[in-house]
Amino acid sequence: MKNKIVIIGAGGQGRVCADIARLMGYAEILFLDDSAANAAGKINDYPRYLQDADFFVAIGNGSVRRRLQTMLEENGASIATLIHPNATVAQDVLIGQGTAVMAGAVINPGASVGRGNIINTCASVDHDCRVGDYLHIAVGARICGTVCLEDDSWIGAGAVVIQNLSVCAGCMIGAGAVVVRSITEKGTYLGVPAKKAK
């Protein structure tokens, strides 16, 4: 961990990530953003920080997050993993670079969480889950034990995925939905029990 971190994206997500970075002990935190007034520069200014800073992409849109993190990695950036000190992460959990675990989140033993994910405030990922890359598990969502979530999905606020299921890549699970069957077809799923939206 370096002393300085550059956060790409100065919006709400960026400010939450900056607060976690501060709590983790980063002494200098700056934003790069193409439109925000509180940014130190534009995203394309990133090369000037490659030597002495870690980087973190704090952008809600998963495909943009994937594109920017990949660009940074290909150019040799050191990508941070941000874990709030009040998140509960079991000792054996594997978490990939570029993932943020927000306050109150719980990740239980045997789980693995890939790269570039947002495990948002008070979300839980239970034992032995497999979470792919560039997902957003939104505030208060609950992923029960031994669930497999493939890449690029969004699990909405307060949604539940019950145990032993899988959700294929690229799904949007609406806020408050309860997934009770595995999802094998990309799409938007809403309601209790969750059904594919027309």
Ligand SMILES: CC(C)(COP(=O)(O)OP(=O)(O)OC[C@H]1O[C@@H](n2cnc3c(N)ncnc32)[C@H](O)[C@@H]1OP(=O)(O)O)[C@@H](O)C(=O)NCCC(=O)NCCS
């Ligand atoms: C599912 C979702 C993406 C749909 O958004 P959208 O495409 O803009 O859809 P709309 O708001 O136009 O709603 C379309 C219809 O779906 C219904 N709907 C929307 N979200 C729903 C949800 N979560 N559960 C059940 N029904 C929902 C609307 O009531 C509307 O129904 P109607 O046509 O009978 O009036 C969105 O509502 C959602 O749940 N997003 C998750 C947000 C979230 O978790 N944020 C967390 C940030 S940390």
